[in-house]
Amino acid sequence: xxxxxxxxxxxxxxxxxxxxxxxxxxxxxxxxxxxxxxxxxxxxxxxxxxxxxxxxxxxxxxxxxxxxxxxxxxxxxxxxxxxxxxxxxxxxxxxxxxxxxxxxxxxxxxxxxxxxxxxxxxxxxxxxxxxxxxxxxxxxxxxxxxxxxxxxxxxxxxxxxxxxxxxxxxxxxxxxxxxxxxxxxxxxxxxxxxxxxxxxxxxxxxxxxxxxxxxxxxxxxxxxxxxxxxxxxxxxxxxxxxxxxxxxxxxxxxxxxxxxxxxxxxxxxxxxxxxxxxxxxxxxxxxxxxxxxx
Amino acid sequence: xxxxxxxxxxxxxxxxxxxxxxxxxxxxxxxxxxxxxxxxxxxxxxxxxxxxxxxxxxxxxxxxxxxxxxxxxxxxxxxxxxxxxxxxxxxxxxxxxxxxxxxxxxxxxxxxxxxxxxxxxxxxxxxxxxxxxxxxxxxxxxxxxxxxxxxxxxxxxxxxxxxxxxxxxxxxxxxxxxxxxxxxxxxxxxxxxxxxxxxxxxxxxxxxxxxxxxxxxxxxxxxxxxxxxxxxxxxxxxxxxxxxxxxxxxxxxxxxxxxxxxxxxxxxxxxxxxxxxxxxxxxxxxxxxxxxxxxxxxxxxxxxxxxxxxxxxxxxxxxxxxxxxxxxxxxxxxxxxxxxxxxxxxxxxxxxxxxxxxxxxxxxxxxxxxxxxxxxxxxxxxxxxxxxxxxxxxxxxxxxxxxxxxxxxxxxxxxxxxxxxxxxxxxxxxxxxxxxxxxxxxxxxxxxxxxxxxxxx
Numbered sequence: 001x002x003x004x005x006x007x008x009x010x011x012x013x014x015x016x017x018x019x020x021x022x023x024x025x026x027x028x029x030x031x032x033x034x035x036x037x038x039x040x041x042x043x044x045x046x047x048x049x050x051x052x053x054x055x056x057x058x059x060x061x062x063x064x065x066x067x068x069x070x071x072x073x074x075x076x077x078x079x080x081x082x083x084x085x086x087x088x089x090x091x092x093x094x095x096x097x098x099x100x101x102x103x104x105x106x107x108x109x110x111x112x113x114x115x116x117x118x119x120x121x122x123x124x125x126x127x128x129x130x131x132x133x134x135x136x137x138x139x140x141x142x143x144x145x146x147x148x149x150x151x152x153x154x155x156x157x158x159x160x161x162x163x164x165x166x167x168x169x170x171x172x173x174x175x176x177x178x179x180x181x182x183x184x185x186x187x188x189x190x191x192x193x194x195x196x197x198x199x200x201x202x203x204x205x206x207x208x209x210x211x212x213x214x215x216x217x218x219x220x221x222x223x224x225x226x227x228x229x230x231x232x233x234x235x236x237x238x239x240x241x242x243x244x245x246x247x248x249x250x251x252x253x254x255x256x257x258x259x260x261x262x263x264x265x266x267x268x269x270x271x272x273x274x275x276x277x278x279x280x281x282x283x284x285x286x287x288x289x290x291x292x293x294x
Numbered sequence: 295x296x297x298x299x300x301x302x303x304x305x306x307x308x309x310x311x312x313x314x315x316x317x318x319x320x321x322x323x324x325x326x327x328x329x330x331x332x333x334x335x336x337x338x339x340x341x342x343x344x345x346x347x348x349x350x351x352x353x354x355x356x357x358x359x360x361x362x363x364x365x366x367x368x369x370x371x372x373x374x375x376x377x378x379x380x381x382x383x384x385x386x387x388x389x390x391x392x393x394x395x396x397x398x399x400x401x402x403x404x405x406x407x408x409x410x411x412x413x414x415x416x417x418x419x420x421x422x423x424x425x426x427x428x429x430x431x432x433x434x435x436x437x438x439x440x441x442x443x444x445x446x447x448x449x450x451x452x453x454x455x456x457x458x459x460x461x462x463x464x465x466x467x468x469x470x471x472x473x474x475x476x477x478x479x480x481x482x483x484x485x486x487x488x489x490x491x492x493x494x495x496x497x498x499x500x501x502x503x504x505x506x507x508x509x510x511x512x513x514x515x516x517x518x519x520x521x522x523x524x525x526x527x528x529x530x531x532x533x534x535x536x537x538x539x540x541x542x543x544x545x546x547x548x549x550x551x552x553x554x555x556x557x558x559x560x561x562x563x564x565x566x567x568x569x570x571x572x573x574x575x576x577x578x579x580x581x582x583x584x585x586x587x588x589x590x591x592x593x594x595x596x597x598x599x600x601x602x603x604x605x606x607x608x609x610x611x612x613x614x615x616x617x618x619x620x621x622x623x624x625x626x627x628x629x630x631x632x633x634x635x636x637x638x639x640x641x642x643x644x645x646x647x648x649x650x651x652x653x654x655x656x657x658x659x660x661x662x663x664x665x666x667x668x669x670x671x672x673x674x675x676x677x678x679x680x681x682x683x684x685x686x687x688x689x690x691x692x693x694x695x696x697x698x699x700x701x702x703x704x705x706x707x708x709x710x711x712x713x714x715x716x717x718x719x720x721x722x723x724x725x726x727x728x729x730x731x732x733x734x735x736x737x738x739x740x741x742x743x744x745x746x747x748x749x750x751x
Contacts, residue, residue, distance in 0.1 A: 089330035099330075176330055206331050216329035226335035227324060239334035 002101070002148035004108045008140070010271030016113045016278040018078050018168070023193050028077030029118045033193075040075075044068040078168050078195075079133040080114035081122045082107045083161050084147065085173030085201075088219040091152040092203050093264070099203040102263030102270055103172045104147040106199060109274035110170050111143045119168070123147070127156035133167070155220040158182040165189055170197040170277070175247055176220065183254045190255040197259065197277060198251040204264035206240070209233065296460065298371040298713070306366020310359045317349035357730045361723050368719035373460055381699065382462040383411040384451045388471030389435050390417035390442030394499035396435060402470045402496045403432045410461075412454045416447035422454055442477040444693075448485045455489075459702035466699050467493045472500035473690055475603070475683040483692055491700035495693055500684045510672060514553035518577055519652050519659040523668040549674050553577040556645075565641030571674045572640070575648035576614075584614040584649065596634050596650055598626040598670045606663045611651040626650070626671070637675055644675035 018030040025032070047056060047067035057070045084107045090100040111121045115135070122133035123143045128150045131142060157178035158171060162185035169189055171182065175198070186196040209216075209228055218224040228236065244260065251258040257280060261273040275281075297303060321343055329335075349355055387403045389396060407413055413423040413431065418440040423431045447469075455465050467489060471477065486493075514520055551573040552560060564572040576582040595607040610628075618624050618633040625646065626635035637646035648671055658664050685693075 092328065092330050094328050174330060176333075206329070209329060210327075213324040214327040214329075215324045216327050216332045216335065218332040219328050219330060221333075224332050225326075226332050227338055228327075228329065228332075228335055229324070232335050232338060236331075236335045239336075240331055243334060 002104050002108070002144060004105055004144050007105050007109045007271050007274070008112050010269070011109050011113055011116075011274055013116075014113045014275060014278065015117045016080075016110075016119070016168075017117065018195065019280065020195070022076050022078045023166075025076040028075055030076055030078050032074040032076035040073045042071045042073045045071055077119055077135075078114075078117075079120045079122070079166060080111070080168040080170065081124060081133060081165055082111050082114075082143070083124045083158060083169060083171045083173075084126070084150075085158055085171075085175075085177070086126045086128055086150050086152045087155055087177055088153050089174055089176045090201070091219065093205055096264070097152070098264040098267075099174070099201055099206075100152045102203075102261070102267065102273075103199075103201045104150075105270035106201070106261060106273050106277075107147060107170070107172050108140065108144050109270055110172075110197075110199075110277065112140045113274060113278055114168070115140050124161040125150050126158060126161060127154050130161075159185055162186060162189065166192060166194055168195045168197070170199060172199040172201060174201050179247065179250075183250060183256075186251075186256055187254045196254075196256040198256045199273075199277060200244070200247065200258065200260045202244070202260060202262050204262055204266045207237075207262065209236070296373050297367075298373055300370055302366050302369035302371075306362050306369075309366070310362045313358050313362060314349065314355065317351060317355045318346050319343050320346045320350055351733075354730065354733050357726055357733060361726045361730060364719050364723035364726065368716050368723065371713050372715045372719075373713055374715065379410060379462050381464045381466050382458050383408065383466045383468055384414060384454050384458070385411060385468045385470065386414045386416065386420075386447045386451050387432075387435065388417070388442050388444075388447070388469075388477070388498075389415055389437055390474075390477070391437065391439050392442050392472050392474035392477060392501050393437050394472065394501040396437040398498040399470055400432055400435055402498065403435075406468045406470070406496070407432065412458060414447060414450050414454060416444075416450070417442050418446075419443070420447040420450040422450060442471065442474065443479065444471065444473075444477045445479055445482045445485050448482070448489065452485075452488055455700065455702075455705050459705045462702055464699040464701055465491070465705070467491075468496060469493055469693065470496045470498065472498050473685045473693065474500050475685045475689070478685055478689055486693055486695070489695070489700060490697075490704050492695045492697050493693055495690060497690070509548040511548065511550045512553070513551065514577065517654075518553050519654055520551075520553060520575070520577075520668065522659050523665050549573060549672055551575060551672055554580050555582070561640065561645075564643040564645055568642060569674065570643035571646060572643065573646045573648060573672055575650070575671070578611065578613075578651055578654060582614055582649075584616055584647065587613055587615050593628045593630065595629040596626055596667070597629070598635070598667050604663060604666045604670055606658075606661070606667050608656075608658050608661075608664070609653070611653065612649070613651055614649040616647055616649050626667075635671060639675075646671070646675065 021033045022028075022030040023033060044057065044060070045068065047069050051069050055069045057068050060066075060068050084103060086100070090103060091097050092099045107123070111123065115121045118135075120133035120135040121139050121143065123129070123131040123146055125146065129146045131139070131146060134142075155177065158173055159178050159181035162169065162171075162182060166189070169186070171186070173182075175182070186198070189196055211230075211233070213227065213229045215225055216228045226232070248258045248260070257277070259273070259277050261276075262268060383406060385403055385406045387399055389399060393399055403413070407428060410425070411428075412425070413428040414420055415423060415431065415435065417438045420443075451467055455467075458465060473495065512518075512520065549571045550560065550563065553575055554577070556572060556574050560572055564570045574582075590611060590613045592609050593612045594609065595605055596610055597603065597605045612628065616622075616633045616636050618636050622633075622636040622638045624633045624636050626633070626648075628634045634650050635646060635648045637644050650667075650671075652659065
């Protein structure tokens, strides 16, 4: 059972405003790129041939004998879809699955904040359920239950879930799968005016693995078996840190908002991670050279 | 059983301990675990070395330890020592010409030699008598006609000491010899120093020279200072310029000493005579046929070293320069090494040129050392006529030495010591090595990885 009550309580009152003009559409809370249909006055502009005569301010024409058009600001909804990676690599550590739990709690938190902002919220789980964005009251609960029912397994990719998406997309994953294909589709969403958030979930034991010698295997690729011993541990940490830096750079170049969050012992609470994500504040994990908290 | 190189036993024990320790190390895979980021670990061998509670491959371990033990024991050179006695005597018996009475040597050796002792006999050469032949050798020991060389006897005794070190605790060296001065040479003291303990010296009577004495003739001026020298003092006069040794034996070759220029008759006498010796010893003022030294100088001492070493320190005038080449034998040298007396063969006899100037004033000719020098110079040519002179008390004391007997532990082991066990040990090691190879056949190969791989930080 996924416990998200504390996360929802900690995020009460939090909002997730769009940091750019959203495409026009149903009336919502975010400023839209379109103008002229709402009642919120913005400014006057001289009439130009082709303007809708219904938007003429007749009273002003009568007083000044000059034709002006009344301009208003439009506000629109921003449909938000949270995509959660439920591949086998998220089921780590094997005993606690802290990485998956943290990812699920962050996903619920993001959905709650988006819903509180007035946006429709949906969920897509790799190899699992798909909940289209809805605005109804119990959608966050539905998302929580869907995540609670999911079990991380297999090696399903993220890329198939990013097709036909618009609006705001938050990808919660460890990006150990098809990161390149996912990034390519995210770049397409950006090109259509959407917003993409890449939430990178890393467990603390991945940053600082146990020091006892072990022959470790990749759960998504059992053929990859490597000895994690004293001599290889430092090299591993250096390689992993180098990969994380490259991953962050790639996402940022693709126009996404990249955020690293750490689960497990010594990690950060899910609610704090959500607040960082929606506010765009950098995390103290983002620039750690070897993955060890500074 | 004793070991000649026990250090190899310690080395073998260390190697065996290392082998046992290695058998406690096993190669295994570490416990498996899951790590999604395993791809960032560099690819290395998936096995590590870890310590086990019990040694693996016990049979292999035993065989390997046995091989190491056998090889180490073989290199340690085990020696099966016979029953040890407390003291072994090495009796060195002299039967050279310097022995006056060989029976006294036989008696002394019989008194000293016991069962298990070593007998070494020597004259100019030394050799060891096998123990079984020692009694017969002593009974039939004969005096030889060659000079004894003590250094060679001491060297052989030293070698016998090395061979005997495994069967005794102490060694006693008994030297039965007249200890003539001529038996010692320049290396004797150094060779004696190699023997770390005292030597029991049993001295027998020294032979006083060959039978008979030479007929000695001196042709010199009436006031020649040589006339007062010892060999001529008791001889009857034969005219104003000649004295002859009245006691000369018939078997000895004649010696003619001329203090003036030698004549053709002298040369003929020397050439055709039976071993005649012509001593050309010009008096001061006589013109000799040798190259003159210009300018003449004075030298402080002259040394005669054959047949015995006699040094005379005096202000000798040096007038001539002798040629020591062309087969000449040097009998005496000046202090700076230049020949002072040389001799060379002439027909059946020999001519001895003596360039030692004898001053006409002073008491030099009356001194005993000069008298000895004269007696050496006027001896007949050939070693047979060199008299056997007893060694000085200092030399005898040097030979006898002081201190305890020689402990066998201080003597180096011989290189040819019999070690019958060594080849058998090596053979057994080879056999076990083959067994080890067969036992290892088909077993997983031990992979040596750094121990640090397995240990926690």
